[in-house]
Amino acid sequence: KNQVEQSPQSLIILEGKNCTLQCNYTVSPFSNLRWYKQDTGRGPVSLTIMTFSENTKSNGRYTATLDADTKQSSLHITASQLSDSASYICVVSDRGSTLGRLYFGRGTQLTVWP
Amino acid sequence: EADIYQTPRYLVIGTGKKITLECSQTMGHDKMYWYQQDPGMELHLIHYSYGVNSTEKGDLSSESTVSRIRTEHFPLTLESARPSHTSQYLCASSDRETSGPWGTQYFGPGTRLLVL
Numbered sequence: 628k629n630q631v632e633q634s635p636q637s638l639i640i641l642e643g644k645n646c647t648l649q650c651n652y653t654v655s656p657f658s659n660l661r662w663y664k665q666d667t668g669r670g671p672v673s674l675t676i677m678t679f680s681e682n683t684k685s686n687g688r689y690t691a692t693l694d695a696d697t698k699q700s701s702l703h704i705t706a707s708q709l710s711d712s713a714s715y716i717c718v719v720s721d722r723g724s725t726l727g728r729l730y731f732g733r734g735t736q737l738t739v740w741p
Numbered sequence: 742e743a744d745i746y747q748t749p750r751y752l753v754i755g756t757g758k759k760i761t762l763e764c765s766q767t768m769g770h771d772k773m774y775w776y777q778q779d780p781g782m783e784l785h786l787i788h789y790s791y792g793v794n795s796t797e798k799g800d801l802s803s804e805s806t807v808s809r810i811r812t813e814h815f816p817l818t819l820e821s822a823r824p825s826h827t828s829q830y831l832c833a834s835s836d837r838e839t840s841g842p843w844g845t846q847y848f849g850p851g852t853r854l855l856v857l
Contacts, residue, residue: 631783661845670831670848671784716784729846731783
């Protein structure tokens with residue numbers, strides 16, 4: 628069964644600290660993996676996209692890693708800011724059909740405290 | 742900031758009423774999607790469209806219907822709202838992508854629906 632599991636479910640950190648969010652997936656055949664940020668009351672916004680051959684991709688203070696062998700990804704946030712408080716969603720797509728298929732994780736709810 | 746809009750942002754309505762959730766995008770994207778999201782849960786695809794006059798049901802069974810008469814417009818309709826329809830509804834669109842079957846999806850701000 629194709630699934631995307633994220634951990635932790637929620638996380639509280641102090642402003643300025645670093646954190647790492649985890650994503651494990653069983654989606655096959657794999658096409659790509661995206662991390663989205665969803666602010667409360669808003670739609671998700673794409674942060675990074677990684678294909679099978681990519682190990683690391685950065686977007687400012689966000690760095691995503693992908694290990695396609697172990698089917699794991701992480702999102703590292705450096706020097707956290709209050710505006711980083713949001714839900715971070717891991718999304719994996721397959722390439723099993725013309726349209727493909729997206730599998731969503733439940734997200735990690737990050738709260739940054741001053 | 743994505744050019745995709747949803748109205749209304751919040752809607753409180755009584756059981757049995759007919760409602761239409763509006764979604765418009767100005768990016769000229771062919772593909773559009775409707776997702777349902779409950780608090781703390783993953784997004785579930787309920788409808789999608791390849792382009793004008795093309796609509797398909799998604800993975801999550803839904804009593805809603807959609808139409809795609811114009812590229813930029815993808816409204817979702819509930820003929821008779823029930824409390825079980827209470828949820829957040831997110832509209833998204835994506836462009837053609839040269840690699841992989843899915844383009845990056847751009848999401849609207851969502852409509853929070855409460856059916857009493």
